[in-house]
Amino acid sequence: MDEKSLYAHILNLSAPWQVTSLSLDENAGSVTVTVGIAENTQLTCPACGKSCPAHDHRHRKWRHLDTCQFSTIVEADVPRIMCPEHGCLTLPVPWAGPGSRYTLLFESFVLSWLKISTVDAVRKQLKLSWNAVDNIMQRAVKRGLARRRLPQSARHLCVDEVSFKKGYQYVTVISDTQGQALELRDDRGVESLAGYLRNLGDRQLESIKTLSMDMNPAYISAARIHLPNAVEKIAFDHFHVAKMLCAVVDKTRQSEMKTIPLQARKRAHRSRYLWLYGRHKRHGRIAERLEAAQMVLPDTSRCWAMKELARELWNRRYDEHSRRLWQEWIAMAKDVGVPLLSSAARTLRKRLYGILNAMKHRVSNGNAESLNSKIRLLRIKSRGYRNKERFKVAVMFHYGRLNMDF
Numbered sequence: 547m548d549e550k551s552l553y554a555h556i557l558n559l560s561a562p563w564q565v566t567s568l569s570l571d572e573n574a575g576s577v578t579v580t581v582g583i584a585e586n587t588q589l590t591c592p593a594c595g596k597s598c599p600a601h602d603h604r605h606r607k608w609r610h611l612d613t614c615q616f617s618t619i620v621e622a623d624v625p626r627i628m629c630p631e632h633g634c635l636t637l638p639v640p641w642a643g644p645g646s647r648y649t650l651l652f653e654s655f656v657l658s659w660l661k662i663s664t665v666d667a668v669r670k671q672l673k674l675s676w677n678a679v680d681n682i683m684q685r686a687v688k689r690g691l692a693r694r695r696l697p698q699s700a701r702h703l704c705v706d707e708v709s710f711k712k713g714y715q716y717v718t719v720i721s722d723t724q725g726q727a728l729e730l731r732d733d734r735g736v737e738s739l740a741g742y743l744r745n746l747g748d749r750q751l752e753s754i755k756t757l758s759m760d761m762n763p764a765y766i767s768a769a770r771i772h773l774p775n776a777v778e779k780i781a782f783d784h785f786h787v788a789k790m791l792c793a794v795v796d797k798t799r800q801s802e803m804k805t806i807p808l809q810a811r812k813r814a815h816r817s818r819y820l821w822l823y824g825r826h827k828r829h830g831r832i833a834e835r836l837e838a839a840q841m842v843l844p845d846t847s848r849c850w851a852m853k854e855l856a857r858e859l860w861n862r863r864y865d866e867h868s869r870r871l872w873q874e875w876i877a878m879a880k881d882v883g884v885p886l887l888s889s890a891a892r893t894l895r896k897r898l899y900g901i902l903n904a905m906k907h908r909v910s911n912g913n914a915e916s917l918n919s920k921i922r923l924l925r926i927k928s929r930g931y932r933n934k935e936r937f938k939v940a941v942m943f944h945y946g947r948l949n950m951d952f
Contacts, residue, residue: 690948704914783911
């Protein structure tokens with residue numbers, strides 16, 4: 547096999563394209579592969595397939611994978627045809643995509659690097675501009691999204707927001723329970739989730755079994771408007787309920803510490819994290835310190851006991867008694883007489899349907915929170931994004947599980 551046949555095979559050329567010449571510039575450290583169309587070739591319109599005369603030629607260059615230590619450039623005089631129906635069109639070339647100045651194999655190489663590194667690191671390694679690498683990523687994501695015939699959905703959906711940059715700028719991430727980003731929407735308001743749900747077909751909406759979320763009122767409103775039988779499908783994450791009750795305990799402790807005598811305050815000194823321990827995880831020194839703090843902080847102690855009772859209710863198996871037990875817990879929380887706990891009880895009473903759905907279907911927003919952590923790490927590794935669209939492209943590239951093959 548001679549050199550021309552070798553490069554024709556590497557570039558996957560077929561008739562009428564062929565390698566016409568090769569040149570090596572050792573001073574510049576480059577190999578130039580010149581490709582052309584065989585003489586007397588009948589040209590056809592890429593839109594309709596009709597035979598058309600050549601209008602003119604445009605000289606183009608593409609960067610290819612290096613040949614050993616030499617950078618490789620593919621160049622060709624690409625013909626433009628004049629179609630009576632579609633006008634002047636440029637013939638597509640088999641070794642590169644439309645609008646790209648890099649061969650398909652080179653773009654595949656860049657994409658393989660981008661999956662394990664950042665845009666900045668890849669451009670330095672391959673001696674490319676930042677925009678060149680970013681454009682290759684954008685074309686790949688566009689390819690992957692175009693192969694999705696319908697908006698993506700799942701039986702168990704998760705929705706959560708992730709911060710794009712400082713200043714309360716957010717992106718809503720809709721994902722499944724396997725951590726795949728299905729769609730990204732601007733902001734974290736009603737329209738963020740409503741716009742996604744409106745794009746789903748009737749069958750897709752009916753097939754949704756649960757929609758896990760935090761207690762964001764905007765997401766709740768959007769789901770109740772656009773998701774059939776939303777009250778039976780909305781599930782509130784266990785973590786956010788626990789976070790709310792832990793906050794009640796801590797704020798009550800802070801308030802109560804200001805009202806007790808100095809001598810008693812010493813017994814409860816540095817007890818903030820002791821109240822996070824569960825009933826069955828108190829041992830030795832921790833148990834002794836917590837018992838001492840409970841003696842001087844009665845309101846905090848009662849709030850902690852209610853928090854632990856709520857934990858036990860959540861962890862028990864869902865049955866026909868679950869609703870009644872939670873209603874009893876809410877009544878008990880109001881009777882404790884601590885304003886913050888009463889406020890939390892009113893919130894839980896209002897959102898009880900979502901808590902029961904989460905217990906019934908054993909779902910949580912844990913995978914969505916995990917995905918958001920990965921997205922935040924991606925943002926940190928990239929040293930932030932100024933452009934929200936580029937941020938969304940990067941998220942879909944890494945976590946959208948798109949088919950981006952050529």
